[in-house]
Structure formats: structure tokens, C-alpha cells
Amino acid sequence: MDYFYSVLEILYVLALAPLLAGVQNSIEERLESRRGPSIFQPYYDLAKLFRKESLVPDVSSPIYRLGPYVVFMFYLFLAMILPIITAFPLPFAPAADFVGGALFFGAAAAIKKFSAIDSRSNYAHLGTSRSASLGALTEPIMVLIFIMLGVLSDTNNPFVINHVLRTSPQWYYSLLHGFVCVAFFMILIIETGQLPVESHSNGELGMIDQAMPFEYTGPELAFYKWGSYMKAFLLMSVFLNVFVVPFWVPTPEAGAAGVGLYLLLHLVKLLGLVIVFALLNTTVSKFRLYKNFDFLAIAFALAFLANLAYYVVNRK
Amino acid sequence: MNQTFEVLGFLLIVLTLLMQWEAYVTGVIFLFALSSFIVALFLVLLGLSRPGQNYLLFVLAGLTLTIRGLIIPIIMNKALHRLYEKPWRVREDKPAMGVGGSILVSLALIVLGYFIYQNSLYEVLKIRSGSVPFALFLQASLLIISRRHAYIQMIGFLMVENSVVMLSGWVFSGLPFIVEAGAILDLLGLVVVSSLIIRVRENAILQEGEGFESELRG
Numbered sequence: 001m002d003y004f005y006s007v008l009e010i011l012y013v014l015a016l017a018p019l020l021a022g023v024q025n026s027i028e029e030r031l032e033s034r035r036g037p038s039i040f041q042p043y044y045d046l047a048k049l050f051r052k053e054s055l056v057p058d059v060s061s062p063i064y065r066l067g068p069y070v071v072f073m074f075y076l077f078l079a080m081i082l083p084i085i086t087a088f089p090l091p092f093a094p095a096a097d098f099v100g101g102a103l104f105f106g107a108a109a110a111i112k113k114f115s116a117i118d119s120r121s122n123y124a125h126l127g128t129s130r131s132a133s134l135g136a137l138t139e140p141i142m143v144l145i146f147i148m149l150g151v152l153s154d155t156n157n158p159f160v161i162n163h164v165l166r167t168s169p170q171w172y173y174s175l176l177h178g179f180v181c182v183a184f185f186m187i188l189i190i191e192t193g194q195l196p197v198e199s200h201s202n203g204e205l206g207m208i209d210q211a212m213p214f215e216y217t218g219p220e221l222a223f224y225k226w227g228s229y230m231k232a233f234l235l236m237s238v239f240l241n242v243f244v245v246p247f248w249v250p251t252p253e254a255g256a257a258g259v260g261l262y263l264l265l266h267l268v269k270l271l272g273l274v275i276v277f278a279l280l281n282t283t284v285s286k287f288r289l290y291k292n293f294d295f296l297a298i299a300f301a302l303a304f305l306a307n308l309a310y311y312v313v314n315r316k
Numbered sequence: 317m318n319q320t321f322e323v324l325g326f327l328l329i330v331l332t333l334l335m336q337w338e339a340y341v342t343g344v345i346f347l348f349a350l351s352s353f354i355v356a357l358f359l360v361l362l363g364l365s366r367p368g369q370n371y372l373l374f375v376l377a378g379l380t381l382t383i384r385g386l387i388i389p390i391i392m393n394k395a396l397h398r399l400y401e402k403p404w405r406v407r408e409d410k411p412a413m414g415v416g417g418s419i420l421v422s423l424a425l426i427v428l429g430y431f432i433y434q435n436s437l438y439e440v441l442k443i444r445s446g447s448v449p450f451a452l453f454l455q456a457s458l459l460i461i462s463r464r465h466a467y468i469q470m471i472g473f474l475m476v477e478n479s480v481v482m483l484s485g486w487v488f489s490g491l492p493f494i495v496e497a498g499a500i501l502d503l504l505g506l507v508v509v510s511s512l513i514i515r516v517r518e519n520a521i522l523q524e525g526e527g528f529e530s531e532l533r534g
Contacts, residue, residue, distance in 0.1 A: 297416040312445045313322050
């Protein structure tokens with residue numbers, strides 16, 4: 001049964017990741033009093049890209065071709081090990097703990113950057129350099145957040161952290177948890193490319209992740225985009241299931257019916273977060289590029305204050 | 317009750333960090349008003365937790381709420397509107413220290429406050445989070461040093477005062493001292509306000525020729 005859940009989890013992430021992007025786009029358009037595309041638009045885009053031929057720059061090496069496939073595979077692997085539809089570890093979960101998961105996200109981002117550099121396009125280089133300078137500072141903050149969660153639960157296993165936060169209100173309502181949640185939300189904004197940091201336009205002054213796949217076409221671009229949707233889906237699921245709303249995630253006692261029900265409930269949770277993002281994207285204006293680092297400094301400060309709050313408040 | 321104080325204390329620390337981040341003067345004034353409200357709430361809760369002895373704490377809370385939460389921010393906003401053509405665009409454009417750097421220094425100061433308190437007064441007082449006012453004091457001093465805009469410097473000064481009120485109300489419960497100190501510092505604040513406003517006005521007259529360039533800078 002556990003293997004079945006594993007397969008189900010992968011299919012769930014694969015199938016619904018583009019939907020999330022479509023829903024967000026649609027809500028944003030509605031908030032701006034426009035009709036906007038259908039919520040299934042990302043699927044149509046992917047289908048169209050899969051039918052197109054792929055063009056490869058003469059100057060690129062095989063890394064350019066392989067990059068999107070490897071990155072996609074990494075996210076598939078992460079879908080197996082993170083707590084998305086179950087609160088108990090599935091067969092592949094012991095492959096990596098929380099820090100390991102963060103390393104896999106980091107590795108996927110690094111491969112993305114290598115393949116973007118290999119396209120030898122100026123725009124891709126510009127995006128890569130921006131993404132790298134932001135990423136170099138977000139990774140340590142993420143590690144600090146995971147260390148604080150480790151302090152809270154005595155492990156760095158996401159399933160145990162979920163259990164601790166679900167069952168003990170004194171941790172759920174602690175200052176440490178509050179600071180960690182806000183800091184991770186700020187990191188989430190950067191990683192999923194929401195507005196105070198990154199706008200979804202092709203204006204070269206502000207683009208970060210949009211610039212990296214500039215030379216990609218056809219199936220490679222489709223895999224690249226699908227990978228990005230999956231990354232956003234996974235990070236948002238982790239944010240909800242481990243940090244903010246650790247409740248209702250099915251335990252082994254819930255059985256197949258519980259897991260089935262949770263498949264729907266999780267979509268509702270994600271919808272809530274997507275609405276928050278849509279509100280952000282329609283109300284907040286973009287920071288200038290170098291102001292993003294002040295935003296990161298605040299995220300770091302909050303993660304650090306979680307540490308101090310532990311020493312001041314919770315230390316025995 | 318102790319936990320509520322801890323939450324409020326950390327909220328104040330976060331608000332001061334946000335002041336370091338905020339470039340627009342109107343935003344900083346708003347954050348200051350918010351932090352004054354929190355200090356007032358803190359004093360009310362403190363009065364409730366010590367029943368019968370300190371009714372003056374409620375008076376002090378009321379004074380904090382009206383003077384530092386409402387009157388001073390309103391006066392400053394009005395002065396901004398008088399001095400500048402577009403008051404909502406007035407901002408710190410040449411800080412003495414970069415924003416990111418000042419936030420990191422601020423963190424270091426919070427830790428410094430914690431260590432100083434933990435190694436000196438904690439042995440005597442046995443209040444777990446008594447380091448929060450010390451941290452606030454250092455952070456607010458940094459705000460004065462790291463910014464060049466007279467308004468923000470003044471708000472840093474008022475934040476120092478907030479932290480003194482918090483420190484004396486929470487850590488040492490000597491109330492007459494607080495009332496006296498609060499009143500004197502408010503008077504001092506008024507003097508500083510008026511003198512600084514004159515300086516700001518002179519600066520504003522000097523800057524009028526620069527146009528959009530200064531806005532694009534930071």
C-alpha cells in the first residue's frame with residue numbers, strides 16, 4: 001500500500017502542479033477585473049511545447065540538452081520524499097532528511113544554472129547571475145530555518161516536525177515557530193518568484209527566473225516549465241504541511257479513505273496560499289533589484305530571531 | 317502573563333528592524349506609532365498583572381498612547397506635509413550605512429544586549445526576557461547613527477525613550493521614576509523636534525534644485 005501511495009504522490013504532484021500556476025494566474029486577472037485565460041492554460045502551453053521541435057544552439061554542449069531532464073527528475077525524486085499527501089514516511093522517504101531535501105533543491109537550482117550558462121545567451125547569463133547571487137544568500141537562511149526546526153523537534157525529519165507541531169500546542173504557538181514561518185514565507189516568495197521580488201514579465205530590468213530558459217524550445221522548455229511548476233508546488237506543500245497548517249494530514253490510522261479525502265483538502269490549503277500570493281502580486285510593487293538583498297536581510301533577521309527567541313523563552 | 321510580555325517584546329524588536337528597512341519617512345512614523353501602541357498595551361498588562369499597587373501604570377499607559385502613539389506622529393506628519401510638496405515620497409536617500417548592513421549590525425546588537433543582560437542583571441532579577449529593552453535601546457541608537465534624515469533620527473530618539481519606559485516598568489518597578497523620566501524626555505523630545513524641524517526646513521530649501529536625481533539614488 002505504501003508503494004501505491006508513493007506512486008499516487010508523484011502522479012498528484014505531476015498532474016496538479018501546472019493547475020496551481022493556472023489558478024493563480026486566473027485569480028490575479030480576476031482581481032484586476034479582467035477575464036484572463038482558463039485555469040488549464042499551463043496544460044495547453046505544455047501540450048503545445050511538447051509538439052514543437054527543439055532547437056539547440058551550435059555553441060552549446062550536451063549539458064544544455066540534459067539540464068531540464070535532470071532537473072525534472074530531481075523534482076520527481078523530491079516528490080517522493082517530502083510529506084505531501086501523508087504524515088507518515090513513504091518507502092523512499094528515508095533517502096533524505098530535511099537538510100538533504102534542501103540540498104536536492106539546491107542541486108537542481110545549480111544544474112539549472114549550468115545549463116542556462118551553457119546556452120551562451122546574454123539574457124540567460126544575466127538571469128543566472130541574478131539568480132545565483134540571490135540563491136547564495138537564500139540557501140544559508142533556509143539551512144538556519146531547518147536548524148531551528150531541528151531544535152524544536154530534536155530531528156531534521158519533516159515527518160517528525162509535522163508530528164511535533166501537530167500534537168504540541170506549546171510549540172505550535174511559540175515565538176520560535178512564528179518567526180520560522182514568516183522567514184520561510186519570505187524565502188518562498190523568492191523561490192517561487194512572487195512579486196515584491198520578481199514580476200512575471202519579460203522586462204529585462206527585473207527578470208530573474210524568466211531569463212534563464214531564454215534559448216530553450218520545444219520539449220526541453222516544456223520540461224523546464226513543468227519542473228518550475230513542480231518546484232513551486234513542492235515548496236508550497238512543505239510550507240503548508242510542515243510549517244503553517246500541519247493539521248489534518250493523514251496518519252496511518254486514517255487509511256486509504258483518509259488519504260483520498262486529503263488529496264482534495266490539500267488542494268484547498270494550496271488554494272488559500274495561492275490566493276495570498278495573488279493578492280501580493282496585485283497589490284505590491286516590485287523592488288529594485290538590489291533592494292532584494294534588504295528583503296533577504298529581513299528574512300535572515302527573522303530566522304535569527306527565532307534562534308534568540310529559543311534562548312530567551314524556551315531554554316530550560 | 318510572562319509569555320505575553322515576551323511576545324510583545326519581540327514584536328517591538330521586529331518593528332525596530334522594520335524601521336531599519338523602511339526608507340519612506342511616513343512609513344517610519346507609522347511604525348513608531350504602532351510600537352508606541354504596543355508599549356502602551358504592555359504597560360496596561362503590567363498594571364493588570366500587579367493588582368492594587370500600581371494604578372499609575374494605567375495613567376502612564378494612557379499618556380504613552382495619547383502623546384507618543386497619536387500626538388507626536390500626527391504632529392510629525394503635519395510638519396512633513398508643510399515642508400514638502402510630496403510628503404509621501406520623502407525618504408532616506410543617503411543613509412550613513414546600507415540597509416542590509418544596518419540590519420545585520422542590529423542583529424549583532426540584539427545579541428550583545430542579550431549577553432550583557434544575561435551576564436549582569438539576570439543573576440539579580442531572574443526575569444527571562446529582560447534583555448529585550450536593552451536590545452531595543454541599542455537598536456534605536458543604531459537607527460539614530462545609521463540614518464541621516466532628521467525625522468528618522470528623531471524617531472530613533474523616541475524609540476530609545478520607549479525602551480527606557482519598558483525597562484523601568486518591567487525590570488525595575490520604580491514608577492515615579494518612569495513618570496518623571498517620561499515627562500522630561502518628552503519635553504526634551506519637543507525641544508529636539510523643533511530644532512530639527514528648522515534644520516530639515518533649511519535642508520529642504522537647499523535640496524529643491526536637485527529634482528529627480530536624488531530620488532533615483534536610493
